[in-house]
Amino acid sequence: MTDGVAADFLPMLAAAESPVGSLVVSVHDVAPITRPSVEKILTDLKEAGVRVTSLLVVPDYHHRGKSVDDATFISWLRGLEADGHEIVIHGYFHERPRRQSEGMREKFLTRAYTQNEAEFFDLKYDEAFTRITRARDEFRGARLSAIGFVAPAWLLSAEGERAARDAEMQYTTRIATVIDLLTGEREPSRALVYTTRSAWRRTASLGWNAALARRVAIGQLVRLCIHPSDIASRNVWKQIIRLTRRFSRTRNPTTYRDWISEERVTRKLL
């Protein structure tokens, strides 16, 4: 009897004491032009229980000017880094020029799916390496310590992944995996992400993510990815905040940087 009660009761106690699993909230497309939206996003996330995020910063968003040249933007990022947020390199221009001879797959992925933003979708090794190292050096020069590289829309060619590793990036992510570029470990975890470009996409996004949220809840790592435009869409933002509250109650909110370093320790111990 006593044993039965203990067996039933102890797991609940353990669950209440220590969160099971991790939650990484990432904010994509951070640049001087999106900063006002990102600030509102971070305020709402904090109220919902998430104080640290991975901030995917674009070095020269759509050729509008280098992010590191904006001194107030950089000091804002440094402050966020000091508060525990992580700065991640997110593409270089976040833009891919259209090409003449594109097949259906290329057209779908680069035009319909990402609106010509899939910069690293088919970049050759040399160009990918040049852009990532340029971003790395610019960020280092601005005293920002980025160790991760994420391609726009997660579309990263195999050559691009190799270039990121050679450019001393420690990890990258795709829509369904987190890849440790130092150890080669690949953690499967499907990202929750919204599209807000049209009414039907928003509606589809809400249904898809509600279902996906139930599916990913059993995994070790939950990834919630936010774009600056999400906060302008009432229903999308309500769902994002609801999911943030739900996951942050039972999981440890962290960044990719910290999650990966903990993973390396855990894997060594196993």
Ligand SMILES: [Zn+2]
């Ligand atoms: Zn992006």
